[in-house]
Amino acid sequence: MVEDLNEIKEVKRRGKQNTKLTGNFSAKSRRKDKMWHKPKLDAHHPGSESLSTLIVPEIGNPNPLLIFEAFPKSSIYFSGLRINFLPIVKNRSLLIVVGNATRVTYSRSDFLLVGTHKMPALISSRLLLFGGSLPFQKLSHVSRKTWLHSGVTVRHQVDRDHGPLTLASVGIKSVIETTEPAETEKVKRLNSRPEVPKGKKAVRSNVIKSAGKQKTVEIEAAPFAAKSFSELGLSQTLIERLESEGFMTPTDVQSAAIPLILKGHDAVIQSYTGSGKTLAYLLPILADVGPLKKKTSGGGGEPGKKTDIEAVVVAPSRELGMQIVREFEKILGPANKRAVQQLVGGANRSRQEEALKKNKPLIVVGTPGRIAEISAAGKLHTHGCQYLVLDEVDELLSFNFREDMHRILEHVGSRSGSDPRESKSSLAKRVERQTILVSATVPFSVIRAARSWGHDPLLVQAKKVIRLESVPQTGPIIPSKPTTSSSSSSNLQGPPAVESLPPSLKHYHCVTRLQHKVDTLRRCVHALDAKSVIVFMNHTKQLKDAVFKLEARGMSAMELHGDLGKLARSTTMKKFKRGEVRVLVTNELSARGLDVAECDLVVNLDLPTDSIHYAHRAGRTGRLGRPGTVVTLCEEPEIFVVKKLQKQLGVPIPACQFIEGKLIVTEDEKTTQPLS
Numbered sequence: 001m002v003e004d005l006n007e008i009k010e011v012k013r014r015g016k017q018n019t020k021l022t023g024n025f026s027a028k029s030r031r032k033d034k035m036w037h038k039p040k041l042d043a044h045h046p047g048s049e050s051l052s053t054l055i056v057p058e059i060g061n062p063n064p065l066l067i068f069e070a071f072p073k074s075s076i077y078f079s080g081l082r083i084n085f086l087p088i089v090k091n092r093s094l095l096i097v098v099g100n101a102t103r104v105t106y107s108r109s110d111f112l113l114v115g116t117h118k119m120p121a122l123i124s125s126r127l128l129l130f131g132g133s134l135p136f137q138k139l140s141h142v143s144r145k146t147w148l149h150s151g152v153t154v155r156h157q158v159d160r161d162h163g164p165l166t167l168a169s170v171g172i173k174s175v176i177e178t179t180e181p182a183e184t185e186k187v188k189r190l191n192s193r194p195e196v197p198k199g200k201k202a203v204r205s206n207v208i209k210s211a212g213k214q215k216t217v218e219i220e221a222a223p224f225a226a227k228s229f230s231e232l233g234l235s236q237t238l239i240e241r242l243e244s245e246g247f248m249t250p251t252d253v254q255s256a257a258i259p260l261i262l263k264g265h266d267a268v269i270q271s272y273t274g275s276g277k278t279l280a281y282l283l284p285i286l287a288d289v290g291p292l293k294k295k296t297s298g299g300g301g302e303p304g305k306k307t308d309i310e311a312v313v314v315a316p317s318r319e320l321g322m323q324i325v326r327e328f329e330k331i332l333g334p335a336n337k338r339a340v341q342q343l344v345g346g347a348n349r350s351r352q353e354e355a356l357k358k359n360k361p362l363i364v365v366g367t368p369g370r371i372a373e374i375s376a377a378g379k380l381h382t383h384g385c386q387y388l389v390l391d392e393v394d395e396l397l398s399f400n401f402r403e404d405m406h407r408i409l410e411h412v413g414s415r416s417g418s419d420p421r422e423s424k425s426s427l428a429k430r431v432e433r434q435t436i437l438v439s440a441t442v443p444f445s446v447i448r449a450a451r452s453w454g455h456d457p458l459l460v461q462a463k464k465v466i467r468l469e470s471v472p473q474t475g476p477i478i479p480s481k482p483t484t485s486s487s488s489s490s491n492l493q494g495p496p497a498v499e500s501l502p503p504s505l506k507h508y509h510c511v512t513r514l515q516h517k518v519d520t521l522r523r524c525v526h527a528l529d530a531k532s533v534i535v536f537m538n539h540t541k542q543l544k545d546a547v548f549k550l551e552a553r554g555m556s557a558m559e560l561h562g563d564l565g566k567l568a569r570s571t572t573m574k575k576f577k578r579g580e581v582r583v584l585v586t587n588e589l590s591a592r593g594l595d596v597a598e599c600d601l602v603v604n605l606d607l608p609t610d611s612i613h614y615a616h617r618a619g620r621t622g623r624l625g626r627p628g629t630v631v632t633l634c635e636e637p638e639i640f641v642v643k644k645l646q647k648q649l650g651v652p653i654p655a656c657q658f659i660e661g662k663l664i665v666t667e668d669e670k671t672t673q674p675l676s
């Protein structure tokens, strides 16, 4: 983020010209009396080159400190939640922002980022270039060690004096306090919790009291292959509902996860695509919240009686959010459907807000943007929330969602609304809720996030449960087979490995020329006699072309991507699920979570970017033990990518051809063994 010398000179020159706001700021936002101005465009959008967006490194670092050199009358928009401090000084302005911003957008012509809490040393040296008249030397009162400490908290008073800015004037020097190491503080707080808050399930408090002591026994006692849902501690009403919907036997991951979540554990649920992870978290929530809960448990209530939300489920796409809502509704039954509400983007927000007010649901399921938006508007009361589920968590932690996820993580279950005089730290507030993170692929970033958000979280897989604390930072998270040293680099990311893929899947690749790809796809569909095919491509334009070509050759196909409107997307999905369309040509939008049981073939018409994307795409077929085939079409020079995927995933992806209406494997599977 630190610019080079030329840029500093350029900024200084522009400052002399008394730089005005750039065209990226709306006219309304130019009002002098306004402190905050929202740029119309984001740095990620074309045409907004004069804006920079700074992403504060880690979600979970609650105290970013940013120091900008600013020019008079400049405006800045911080898209975080709390901007605690903004002094602007006459002529030369030093602007310091301390708070929970995760993403800061600023006009590069008006501001120059000169320091962060990780780069304090640069502050003084850089500012000397500006004449050095500002008393930045006072920064040296704060030791570098303290600044670098991740737990630095800065308290301050707003000071808009027009005199020279000093650190004392902004309160930094006098009030820096360092938090204690998170682990010991957390356990201490949990153990000293005086009583279970009213309406909070008793079982959670038991877990809290026994923090870090009896877990091993509980984990080992977890049934890994229950024969029926009744063995898992669910209520009779819930079991009856499950049976009426045809769910008779829990899957392995459900057998492992349900009892642990019922006991109040924070968990990361990892198991291959289509293994039933949704019910693995949905059922223990419904056992505790809403009309199907166990009579003895404390929390929840009838829909319509409470105003607070009890469970928030976040998913990265509208389609997945809606699918989860339908799963909840299926189990709740028609009479209790209103206990859950969707808050997905693309739908009418005011209608969602009205429904929240009218129906008072106990559970909301939505996309990060919409949940954060309604929450920021004060229309979603989640402070007393007991459960926070992040489905497809590794995707939710990506760059795109950081800002909204930060708000959600800060607010859900914080209980801060209940008593403003309470001075509990954000960590203490957060442990009020149970955090459940879910995905088929769990890179180390998820493990790290789970450790910082949860209380002694567990990694729950189909056949084993591990304490997250014991997951080594550099080692594989999900070792499927003994790995060779050459695969260690991918281990750093946490490879999806074979557990991310349904065991019943068959994988092939077919070498073809670019211009013949659609034709090869058609022959592939015929050769496998596939009834329901999902084709993945990387670019919308080519995707449309492929649909056109398939249709022209008499194969029913439809497109699905983010450029389509809400209605078009859901109509397409409905038609595909009903079997009215044979081929769905789509992009990464549909790779996560989409559950179409009938899908028997996935084709990568374009290569996925990495093994994680491959795993999620492939997982659209072969769901819940059904047979499924994945065919990757590639050009000659791309074969090495397929070999790499094969190695990282730990599955053979032999070459094949489609000859006379048949799939012919042209490479011995034994020679394509990934780890041999």
Ligand SMILES: Nc1ncnc2c1ncn2[C@@H]1O[C@H](COP(=O)(O)OP(=O)(O)OP(=O)(O)O)[C@@H](O)[C@H]1O
Pocket (backbone or CB within 6 Å): 246, 247, 248, 249, 250, 251, 254, 271, 272, 273, 274, 275, 276, 277, 278, 279, 439, 440, 592, 593, 594, 595, 597, 619, 623, 624
């Ligand atoms: N115990 C069960 N018995 C029968 N069907 C089940 C059971 N559990 C889940 N299913 C069904 O299996 C399908 C796959 O489940 P789900 O979508 O939860 O998988 P997943 O592991 O979340 O997949 P992904 O990683 O792709 O999101 C769904 O149609 C679901 O209704």
